[in-house]
Amino acid sequence: MLHPKNTEIYFTLNNGNRMPALGLGTANEVEQIPETKQAVKAAIKAGYRLIDTAWAYRCEQHIGEALKELFEEGVIKREDIFITTKVWPTHWDKADESISRSLENLGVDYVDLVLQHWPLCFNRVESADGIDGIDRNPTHEDGSPNINEAGDYLDTFKQLERMYLAKDPRFKAIGVSNYPVEYLQRLLKECKVVPAVNQVELHPFLPQLELVEFCTAHHIVLEAFSPFGATGAPLVKDSAVEAIAQKHAGDTNNVLLSYHIRQGIVVVPRSVNPKNIVSNIEFVPLTKDDIKTLNHIGLADPKRFRDEPFAGSIPGFGEK
Numbered sequence: 001m002l003h004p005k006n007t008e009i010y011f012t013l014n015n016g017n018r019m020p021a022l023g024l025g026t027a028n029e030v031e032q033i034p035e036t037k038q039a040v041k042a043a044i045k046a047g048y049r050l051i052d053t054a055w056a057y058r059c060e061q062h063i064g065e066a067l068k069e070l071f072e073e074g075v076i077k078r079e080d081i082f083i084t085t086k087v088w089p090t091h092w093d094k095a096d097e098s099i100s101r102s103l104e105n106l107g108v109d110y111v112d113l114v115l116q117h118w119p120l121c122f123n124r125v126e127s128a129d130g131i132d133g134i135d136r137n138p139t140h141e142d143g144s145p146n147i148n149e150a151g152d153y154l155d156t157f158k159q160l161e162r163m164y165l166a167k168d169p170r171f172k173a174i175g176v177s178n179y180p181v182e183y184l185q186r187l188l189k190e191c192k193v194v195p196a197v198n199q200v201e202l203h204p205f206l207p208q209l210e211l212v213e214f215c216t217a218h219h220i221v222l223e224a225f226s227p228f229g230a231t232g233a234p235l236v237k238d239s240a241v242e243a244i245a246q247k248h249a250g251d252t253n254n255v256l257l258s259y260h261i262r263q264g265i266v267v268v269p270r271s272v273n274p275k276n277i278v279s280n281i282e283f284v285p286l287t288k289d290d291i292k293t294l295n296h297i298g299l300a301d302p303k304r305f306r307d308e309p310f311a312g313s314i315p316g317f318g319e320k
């Protein structure tokens with residue numbers, strides 16, 4: 001049977017805009033950051049049309065260089081691609097400034113989606129080796145996160161909402177990331193705009209079924225990060241995933257990506273390896289039973305692979 005490639009599948013957001021089902025993640029390890037440019041070029045040439053980035057990844061300028069060359073070479077036009085960036089908690093009260101900075105880094109006039117990166121407010125601490133001179137993960141002397149206790153995490157989304165409703169030309173849609181159900185419930189009570197997207201860690205080891213059900217019911221598209229279990233891709237070697245791959249005569253990486261796409265969830269695997277980038281576009285026609293089997297892996301003992309030290313200060317975040 002013929003199937004589309006992952007790169008040919010799109011989902012419709014709650015504002016009517018279309019978002020590609022597969023994107024390239026760019027939260028590269030520090031030493032790999034300069035490789036982001038060739039990774040983006042390889043991905044776009046392989047058919048990817050979504051690039052997932054953030055101010056906090058320190059790679060927006062490399063993406064900007066790749067896009068400039070791709071535009072000049074006539075490979076794509078700006079309107080052919082979907083770019084997402086994010087507002088980090090150091091900028092919780094300065095979303096406007098963060099967006100301008102990201103656009104400048106990326107060398108584009110607009111992004112397709114801006115996400116609040118985490119529902120947290122950090123104090124801004126200057127640091128010579130920080131990003132733009134700002135400490136990305138400020139901590140107290142005892143190592144605990146330097147949270148602005150007077151700040152309200154929802155203020156960041158409210159700033160995005162105000163700009164969105166005022167038709168700010170710098171972005172086309174707004175959303176959140178790392179929002180648990182309780183936080184979304186509060187947002188839906190206090191805000192007019194329903195986030196288009198909630199980007200969270202999601203894979204068979206962390207199926208988050210309650211969150212998936214909630215977002216689906218409220219027309220919030222889920223976007224899965226760390227689909228392979230982050231650096232080293234441990235999930236690609238998992239035996240239960242391997243069993244499903246064998247059944248479909250496919251590869252484990254493609255089972256892990258199709259697991260999301262089959263459920264209407266956007267997925268953004270990261271890679272700087274052109275071979276892996278190309279191999280990640282094959283769709284596997286998983287059945288409902290396959291999805292159930294895969295969910296079963298993490299239901300009893302869910303596992304996060306991106307456990308950030310500051311995430312513990314989000315009440316309810318650790319509850320699966």
Ligand SMILES: NC(=O)C1=CN([C@@H]2O[C@H](COP(=O)(O)OP(=O)(O)OC[C@H]3O[C@@H](n4cnc5c(N)ncnc54)[C@H](OP(=O)(O)O)[C@@H]3O)[C@@H](O)[C@H]2O)C=CC1
Pocket residue numbers: 024025026027028052053117177178199200224225226227228229230231232233236253268269270271272273276277279280306
């Ligand atoms: N909103 C948020 O808070 C977060 C968002 N994200 C987003 O999600 C993206 C993806 O998540 P991330 O945690 O980076 O990690 P992933 O789960 O995507 O795993 C990345 C690892 O998988 C490897 N890999 C990629 N393709 C293959 C393949 N076909 N076979 C074997 N190994 C492969 C990569 O190595 P190689 O380069 O050698 O291919 C890399 O080591 C991020 O880059 C970022 O854009 C991530 C974390 C948090």
Ligand SMILES: O=C1O[C@H](CO)[C@@H](O)[C@@H]1O
Pocket residue numbers: 027054056057306308
């Ligand atoms: O998006 C993200 O990626 C990282 C690692 O850089 C994580 O801290 C953050 O939420």
